[in-house]
Amino acid sequence: MSTTYSISDLARELDITTRAIRFYEEQGLLSPERRGQERIYSPRDKVSLKLILRGKRIGFSLAECRELIELYDPSSGNQKQLHSMLMKIAERREQLEQQLLDIEQMKLELDTAEERCTQVLEQTIQSQIGHS
Numbered sequence: 001m002s003t004t005y006s007i008s009d010l011a012r013e014l015d016i017t018t019r020a021i022r023f024y025e026e027q028g029l030l031s032p033e034r035r036g037q038e039r040i041y042s043p044r045d046k047v048s049l050k051l052i053l054r055g056k057r058i059g060f061s062l063a064e065c066r067e068l069i070e071l072y073d074p075s076s077g078n079q080k081q082l083h084s085m086l087m088k089i090a091e092r093r094e095q096l097e098q099q100l101l102d103i104e105q106m107k108l109e110l111d112t113a114e115e116r117c118t119q120v121l122e123q124t125i126q127s128q129i130g131h132s
Contacts, residue, residue: 005041059092
């Protein structure tokens, strides 16, 4: 018999809230079995949830996580999923590099603005002192 998990089992094991798990279910990222009101999660649901959490940590959108989950196919060694993941990682890395450049540029602009403000203040103070 295959292992199954309750929502509280998954929440405890993955250190997330049951509310978060229900949210991912509402988004169509998880599809547990139902036994009355009880949700029964499969090992595949657990893998999907781990993928979502990892994806979130590295900045993937839920849509990107969904794409990766849809490619999950252990019978093929998950090759399509892994190739897609590598492409998404490269894209994310590129975005982060661009953001770093943007941040450095913004810091330079802040330095320039700060320097100008300081100079104007010093000139204002000097002219006030000169008029006293």
